[in-house]
Amino acid sequence: MTDIEGASGEQLAEQALRLVTADPRQAGRLAAQARRIARRSGDRDAESTAERSLGLAARELNDAGTALRHLRRAVRVARAAGLPQRAAEARMSLALVLAEAGRPAQALREIDEAAPALDGLPAARLGMQRALTLDRLSRFAEAMDGYTGAIAAFRRAGDQLWQARALTNRGVLHAYRGSLRQAEADLFAAERLYDVLGQHLAVAQVRHNLGFVAAQAGDVPGALRWYDVADEYFARNGRSAIALMDRGELLLRARLLPEARDAAQAALDAARAGRTRLYEAQARLMLAEVANGGGDRRTAHRHATAAHRAFVRQGRPAWAALARYAALRAADDTGPTRRLRRAREVAAELAAAGWPTPALDARLYAAGLAAGRAEGAAELRLVLAAGRNGPAELRVRAWHAAALLRDAAGDTAGARRALLAGARILDTYRAALGATELRTLAASYATDLAATGLRLARQTGRARSVLWWAERWKAAALRLPPARPPHEPALAADLAELRRAVAEADSGVPAGRVNALWRQRRALEERIRRRSWHVRGSGSTTRTPNLLARLDGQLHDRTLFELIDIGGELHVIVVHRGRFRSRALGRTERVVAELEALRFALRRIVLRHGGPASRAAAVQGARHAAEQLDRALFAPVRGWLGDGELVVVPVGLLHATPWALLPTCRGRPVAVAPSATAWLDATARAGARPSTGSPLLVAGPGLTHADREVRRLADALAPAEVFVGAAAGAEAVLAALDGAPLAHVAAHGGFRSDNPMFSYLRLADGPITVYDLEQVARPPAVVVLSACESGLSTVHPGDELMGLAAALLGVGTATVLGSVLPAQDEATLELMLDLHRRLAGGSGAAAALAAAQAAMDGTLDERSATAAAFVCFGAG
Known part of the structure; x- marks a missing residue:
């Protein structure tokens, strides 16, 4: 590096100091140059300023160890040279890094040492640093006063840079204390000042903090958008631990647990690398919260206790209370009485510290521990008093608390009203989300509401009531208007x-x-x-008006067979010719075990695993499992089922059932829907769509029978729009799907259990995924997917589904036919030709599939197993 012509060490050091929050790397280079010039010329004043600039640049680059070395050297150089004001300014910066390194008491001592040497504007800057340290010690009222006084002083002096810094800090404190409008006002004001000053890093940090404010307001898409805008800078210049933790907290709230865990671990790694003990403790607490959310209590307890010890050492009682609460939720070695006492204590600590949302969460936890006891009623009343203004998920839980309180008092009707109030809050929250993934995962917040609502409905003994409450929760994300990603x-x-x-x-x-x-x-x-x-939902919620009457009017000769899990017990509601009946079927896990045995055996049959004896055993095992499954599900209600089409609404893993193999369903039309409401909506769409237009036929690459299948279908269904070979590219096919009455896609497919939104159909130039399908404005009324396992979905709480078939139903397709198991090529071709011949003859999709499957029934082999693997989803 060469000396900058004509610049003194002092000039370079001051320039570096101004550049620290705009370009810390360039600031470090200038400061190193300034230090060399200053040492050569014996200018101790400039040398101290250069060391201070080097320390602050290292701090912005998340290297607290290097920052501390330079800042302590800046203090020593200034003191040795008899420069009290320079020493005081260096102490002020040293205090900032000490606080972040988890030594707030030392930070305050440095500030006290610096105070006598400063007056005027430097004293105001020191006051802002004192306020920041008090903020981190959870002395929030003193910190707020300090920020406000400093802002006034900077405004009078025209010091825009420090005014922006103080506004940023006060805005973040407002956000922590729930004053979100004041937080936004301060942060937008700071952003404008930083932008004028060219402080690029500081602008990114403010935008990240605006994301934090949006997160506190429950605006998940808005928060993620701000975080990603800020991350465009951080990704190039280094992500700080605090930015990673804020993102992790939001991902945890959105129930994106693997992503939240990754963010928290990255924050811990960054804090360790930068030796910022303050943030290391907070990252451990974040890891504990994620582990608690995922049910990993051992990991949660380990991180929470480590965080608690660190917070105590750092003199941060409010944070220590948060860690204590996380450890309490993870512990399994304390009795209920002691656990309740500790939960109430920590709730009081959090409330006293000025953190109302964590305090409300702790009170809800205490109320759950004390359910049915006098203390429980007291906790629930406190929750109701405090829980009307918190985040949506806590307000939902508060209404659940109200329902429990009213139910305990014998007010069943009041309990139901409270549950519905909580459900409306969740509906509004979910409607603001545009992403299918986020809408689906949000259903976990309804778990307790749903369980209580179903328990109360079951107590009435009325099947109509149980069905209504079950439908209130099942597959609720599909009831929302599709919020397609922007065509950007x-x-x-x-x-x-x-x-x-x-x-x-x-x-x-x-x-x-x-x-x-x-x-x-x-x-x-x-x-x-x-x-x-980032996509926002419309904000409009949906209702289920006249659900029971709509079913009466739409089922006709069909029978609704809806399964419901109530506390691990499987129940069924059967609706036929206006009669609603219910029956308990036994433990859900027993039925799921039979399905797993059936699926295992069918995979062996289709894929021809093992020798003749092994395959014969698989056939016997499949028949036995199918009979057992049929006996468990249908035998107790066989007399209620009628003779017409079945509309089956499964539960959990039963969505992957090959229904055609069950004796009750063999040869009988079966339409499988995520919920009765979803079936009604799909049926309405089917009736509203014109059947005119040419069908769309697509053959993907690498599937031996695909071209032959499509060309034979084209001959049978002419005129048809045909895409084969290189012409079957993604853009062309997606455009042709828009408005087609029927689409048949013979292409390799893949179900991505790690992320169902990337489940795909492979076309000539690569895969189309669920994200692609969500952008089709007018999807076909009927879609036939002849690929293996194209009908599979991941099932989340609330029977929320994610996968290709679920996505198509969500964007407006009325009926989807797809496989829930592997399929043999020649058998698939035979089935598809017969299916389309029957569809062209006027049969409905469910009836056409059932007849085509029955025509291939007989000896259980790869041919008949392939046929049975196909399921009709939606209207039927």
Whole structure:
């Protein structure tokens, strides 16, 4: 590095100091140059300022150890040279880093040492640093007064940079204390000042803090959008521990637990690398919260107790109370009485510390521990008093608390009203989310409400009441209007690039290139997911008006067979010719075990695993499991089922049932729906869509029978729009899907259990995923997916589904036919030709599939097992 011509050490050091929050790397380079010049010329004043600039630049680059060395040297140089004001300014910066390093008491001592040497504007800056340290010690009222006084002083002096810093700090404190409008006002004012001053890092930090405010307000899409805007800078210049933790907390709230865990671990790694003990303790607490959310109590307790010890050492009682609460929820070695006492104590500590939302959460936890006791009623009343203004998930829980309180008092009607109030809050929260993934995962907040509502309904003994409450929760995300991702060039480019990367990886490139393409694919998928999370919902909620009357009017000769899990017990509601009946069927786990045995045996049959004896055993096992499953589900209610089509609403893992193999369903039309409401909506869409227009037939690559299947279908269904070979590219097919009456796609498919939104159909130039399908404005009324396992979905709490079939139903397709198991090519071709012949003859989809399956029934082999693997989802 060469000296900058004509610049003194003092000039360079001051320039570096101004650049610290705009470009810390450049500030560090200038400060090192200034220090060399200052040492050469014996200018101790400039040398101290250069050391201070080096320390502050290291702090912005998340290296607290290096920052402390430079700042202590800045103090020593100034003191040795008899420069009390320079020493005091260096102490002020040293106090900032000491506080972040988990030594707030030392930070206050440095501030006290600096105070006598400063007056005027430097004294105001020191006052702002004192306020920041008090803030981190949870002395919030003193900190707020300090920030406000400092802002006034900076405004009078025209010091825009320090005014922006103080506004930022006060805005964050407002956000922690729930004063969100004041927080936004301060942060937007700070952003304007930083922008004028060219402080790029500080602008990014303020935008991240605006995301934190949006998160506190429950605006998940808005918060994620702000975080990603800020991260465009952080990704190039280093992500701080605090930014990673804020993102992790939001991901945890959105129930994106793996992503939240990754963010918290990255925050812990960054805090350790930068030696910022303050943030290391907070990252451990974040890891404990994520582990508690995922039910990993051992990991949660380990991180929470470590965080608690660190907070106590740092003199941060409010944070210590949070860690104590996390440890309490994770512990399993304390009796209920002691646990209740500790929960009430920590709730009081959090309330006294000025953290109302964590205090409310702790009171709800205490209320649950004390259910049915006098203390429980007292806690619930406190919750009701405090819980009307918190985040949506806590307000939902508060209404659940009210329901429990009213039920205990014998006010069953009041309990139901409270449950519905909580459900409306959750509906509004979910309606504000646009991403299918976030809407689906939000259902976990309704788990307790749903369980209580079903328990109260079951006590009435009325099947109508049980069905109504079950439908209030089942697959609620599908009832919302689809919020399609915006047709923005960046998203379209990412989806196209993902197709290219996958297609290239499948084309036989060298191993080293495959690894690079795999990394590119994961990065693209993450970017697409993050873009999708930004989408806002319409905000309009849906109701289920006259559900029972609509069923009466729409079922006709059909029978609704809806399964419901109530506390691990499987129940069924049967509706036929206006009669609503219910029956308990036994433990859900027993039925699921039979399904798993059936699926295992069918996979062996279709894939021809093992020798003749092994396959014969698989056939016997499949028949036995099918009979047992049929006996468990249908035998207790066989007399109620009638003779017409069955509308089956499964529960949990039963969504993957090959229904056609069960004796009761063999040869009988079966339509499978996520809920009765979803079936009614799909039926209405089917009736509203015109049947005119040519069908769309698509053959994907690498499937031996696909071209032959599509060409034979084209002959039978002419005129048809046909895409085969290179013409069957993603953009062309997606455009043709828009408005087609029927689409048949013969293409390799894949169900992504790690992320069902990336479940795909492979076309000539790569895969189309659920994200692509969500952008089709007018999806076909009927979609036939002849690929293996194209009908599978991941099932989340509330029987919320994610997968190809669920996505198509969600965006407006009335009926989807797909497989829930592997399928043999020749058998699939035979089934599809017969299916479409019957559809063209006027049969409904469920009836056409059942008849085609029955025509292939007989000896249980790969042919009949393939046929039985196909399921009709939606209207039928």
